[in-house]
Amino acid sequence: MKNSDQQPESDATLFRQSVKGTRRLKQDKVVHPPAKKRQSPLLKQQHERAQRNASHHFSDVFEAHFGAGPLKYIADGEDPYLAKQLRRGDFEPDLLLDLHGLTQAQAKRELAALLASCERELVACCSIMHGYGEGVLKQRVPHWLVQHPLVRAFHQAPQAWGGDAAILVLLRVQS
Template identity: 30%
Template sequence: MNSNTYPSDFDDFFNEFKDVTPIKNANVVQTARNGDSLAKQLKRKAIAVEQNLTNNYLSVEKVEPVDPYDHLSFKQDGVQDGVFKNLRLGKYKIDSVANLQSLKFEQARSQLFIHIMNSHQRGDRTILVKHGLGLHSKPFAAFLKSYVNQWLTQMPEIIAFHTALPQHGGNSAVYALLKKNQQQKSHNREIHSKR
């Protein structure tokens, strides 16, 4: 290496980087301060579940018995016939499944209530509720199925339901259609106002 060219090259090199500032303490990792810890998230979820359980208004009183092989069907006023037909024919994507089979009565009541509330909050539109046939249930056949039939009509979040197709459980399950949540309604209003 020529000693005469070295300082000049070196000076040129430093001149190219004269406006560069060094990085400060690169060994420090920044973390989000306002992000919730997992423990806080779990605690908040447990409180919400507990609140849902205490707010559970699903009836435990007398129920109108249905036959294990009865088709269940319900539609609120205002639900379009085409929408109900598509539900009945299983044409909507199933967003979630509430499996109540083999649960005790109170567990099934709580599970159904929480599942529907959470599904509605998430924005699910169609859920599959598996209640079973209850051929040998006590005190009468189709005990849980009879209550599910009653409970779904008591929830304002459910606008329609119908017995499922054989591939989804047939007479032992129903498709339930949930109304849009507030966020989905606002989104629809925005879309229609832009037209």
């Protein structure tokens, strides 16, 4: 595109000439914000009531005595052999709860929700991972578990399920 008596045309000039007479496209695409999931007020009330009912079992004042050695508990009337079975890992947890980073109040609510879920879904064994941290949840969780009527037994978890940073819990299943 060179004329003998003109300078070579730049790419920008050629582009402008080729798009001459056109107009810009108008953006007509509408981006909608994601829809918020709405929970019916009745369902929300039922959920809150279930959490309140489940969490009423846990007192922060109650202190159980667990003795020396690994953490274990057997409810009255239960077979003492359950503790050994839990320690060996004979029971495999169906639900896991990780309490890392939660406050005591949050952990108590989550624990109540876990136990309510276990009852609803007929789960006989669950694992609660409280972690090491400063040891607050590690100390509180067993005292809360002892107070719940569905807890048959619990033991410090075997290494495969978290070792001394977790607890395996055996629950009564009411069919």
